[in-house]
Amino acid sequence: MTVTFTALPTDHADHLRNGGKDAYGNLPETAISDGPGHPCRHCLNNIDAGDAFLVLAYRPFPSLQPYAETGPIFLHAKSCERYGATEVLPPMLQSPDYIVRGYDADDRIVYGSGAVTPTTDIADRAKMLLAREDIAYLHVRSARNNCYQCRIDRN
Template sequence: MPEIERLGEPAGRDGRGRFLKKAAQKFLLCEYPRITEQETGCVLRLARAVLPATGGAAMTAFRCVPIATEIADRFRRTGLDDNGNAIKSVEASGAAGRFPCRHCLRCAASGQTMLLGSYNLPWPRGIYWTPSPIFLHAEACARFASENEVAPIVRLNALVSVRAYDAADQCLYELGHVCSGADVDAPLERALGDARTAFVNIHTARPGCLLSRVERIDG
């Protein structure tokens, strides 16, 4: 398959092409027991780009959904969160991924001022409903609007929890998965590809804070 051969082209520069080529070859040879989670994620990203152009079956289209701009503006304007707590102002520092903005879905640069407050999740309702601590850029930022792209704040997170819910807001436990944000493609595709799934929430696995809701793009 020429698309697979071209994957090796950048290998001399940083090795990523060689890794992806090897992963794709394992799939073509049906070497499933030897396929790692990271390799699965790489091949899924390849398939999103290659299959539509070659007439193959398309992967599940999706979007990562940030919080509403109206909510972000209210946090900034009033200094109060969804539960009446005073918003806390902090300066971003340390390793990448520590201060993820839930509006632009990008992590803060070192030295940027971030706001910390409690956000009431719109979904799921009922038994599984929960508020979540979130960070926001103190200054206005553009709302994330990309399609078929895992949010940067998910990619950069060391450990995320994928949680799928049905139309009745019930958690689909068997579709849940914990992994590195860099390897989230395969469990996310599995959850979105299940007909029972109405939406997916991705949380930080350790503190349990919401990173982003993910929904299918119909049509």
């Protein structure tokens, strides 16, 4: 099995960049990056110092339900190419570790699947979790703040 690190869909990014509202009904805020620490959820790269970016509330789930967490994310203010590599760890994943957690086909957390995982072990853990029939996809989240980073899907 191979895994794909899935970025925020381009239509979502374009909507937000073109005046669309975030998950809370607010317009995204604009800020200027002071360097690493502002990962774009569309290209999955860090936003360079001096570049404009959007700060917004994002819910990476198709509908409201008890497990549909919403939180802050960053997005390049200008268009960027969506990340599309398979089996390649996104460049923005530079912390020593992240939470990797499984979700079922109904977008509910699969209890017992979440763990703080060293960054170098994310792909192997993803393959192990996605081999389970009860797990449809995974989230990579900050181990410090629980912020959504990206999704992992099986190929």
